[in-house]
Amino acid sequence: MKRIGLRPEIILQALKRLYRPPRSFLNWKTPLDLLVATILSAQCTDKRVNIVTQSLFKKLRNPQDYVRIPRRELEQVIHSCGTFRAKARYIQELCRILLEKHQGKVPRTMEELVHLPGVGRKTAAIVLYGAFNKNEGIATDTHVMRLARRLGLTRHKTQGKIERDLMEFYPRKEWGRMNALFISHGRAVCTAKNRQCEKCVFRKQCPSSLEMGKGDLSRS
């Protein structure tokens, strides 16, 4: 992909200098916790998920617990995370599969993870990096997509194509940490509405910089 903005390595170096994010903004102790929390985080804030999982993870500790709990009860606990019916169904179905096919363990490959209900590449990449320290993809969420487009790292609009462009630009060893770095900048400065280019380290060269009188490439 031909880029139109700053050099990709300059962007990453700057973000690494600016932020020291945790491996995940979600609270978790086990790979199963992280998988469940990541599913709950779809269209929900990390803050809300962390409130919900505080009690959830005390009550439900392994796949058997998730399979045994009545669906209605699980729905009630996760209700405030939104789309709770689908999320409860995914979690119970995938826990059943973990017990049937994976000895009750969360699998450690992208291929196996994306075969679980409700798990796409983004969720799988987060779990692989967070729980197993494996760089098998770049978790391309809404912040990553917006920043990649604004910074001219991609012209694509879909998650899969944006991830592919980023994977071409960045060495595999950086893939896992990129999600939290992009989120950090996306929350602090390059917010969805009212981006604060005047405070941004990229303001002089970014192809979406308001300081340079540029339009927002994430909207084009």
Ligand code: SF4
């Ligand atoms: S200059 Fe503006 S648009 Fe570009 S990355 Fe910074 S905040 Fe975002």
